[in-house]
Amino acid sequence: MMKKVLKIVGIVILGMIILIVLVVGFLLMKNYIDSQKPWLAKDYYTQFQSDSELEKKYAGLGDYEVSVMAVKSEDKSIGNIRIWYPSEMENRYPLIVVVNGSNTAALNYEPYFERLASWGFVVVGSDDRQAGTGISTSLTLDYMLEQNQNSDSLFYEKIDVQNIGIAGYSQGGVGAVRAVTEFENSGLYKTIFTGSAAHSYLAQMWGGYDASKVSIPWFMTAAAGTSDDTSATDAATEWLGVAPLSSLIENYNAMPDNVFKLRARVEGAEHEEMQMKTDGYMTAWMLYQLQGDEEAGKALIGEDAEILSNSNWQDIEKNR
Incomplete structure (x- = not known):
């Protein structure tokens, strides 16, 4: 009798193990499939709303037709390097390197890269889903x-290395x-x-950062919603959100005052909306900084900068 009971128990346990393996396998497969899906519609930027002329303009498409290529990297964490560029490739173009958020890859938001490249940039990203250390970006x-520098490359002498x-x-x-x-x-x-860069305490899991070392113009943004700022104050015992206002202030104050710096939060936005809702001024920033576009600069520079009267933005501080 005991042998029959043990046999039945063994069969049940084996069945449970098989079931667990199947469930885990299914979840892993589903996670992989989901990780390959795009999470931005091709024309996502058409959904953006703004009453401010320059923000609206620069959140849309530029004048350049765009091509794309993917190159397999020798580094497994990078996977593919993906490059969007003006199809004409007649001049040297500023380069913008884009660093992925957690568990995202460039393949998940290709329309973002294409839109940005349409303003006359070579834009490059990778499929590294854990890019917080900066290694894959480097x-x-x-x-x-x-x-x-490679004469056999499409990008031979086409990147403006003074404007990255x-x-x-x-x-x-x-x-x-x-x-x-x-x-x-x-x-x-x-x-x-940066859009909702993780606050300094949270960033320790990727090696941390020292904002005082940043010696180039920095436009730092975050969402005003609770996913970025819970209003908690003790990072060691409470969840602050990903990028609370206190972290923007801390980073802004840590930077040298002789470097152009701008901090601002998107009114009513949540963490996952930051990419789309900062597109306009992110693009204007890059156009001004890397192409010397004076019109784009009017969105962010000076006492009459458009951002200062834009109801989409709050908690603004800048030194130029």
């Missing part, structure tokens, strides 16, 4: 610089700050934009 920049910018979101904001401060090629960046 390697991606090295790759693009090598292509600029970087943009990062969430964990990618941490990666962007580290990319411009912690590596041999950090000094090549001319400007940085």
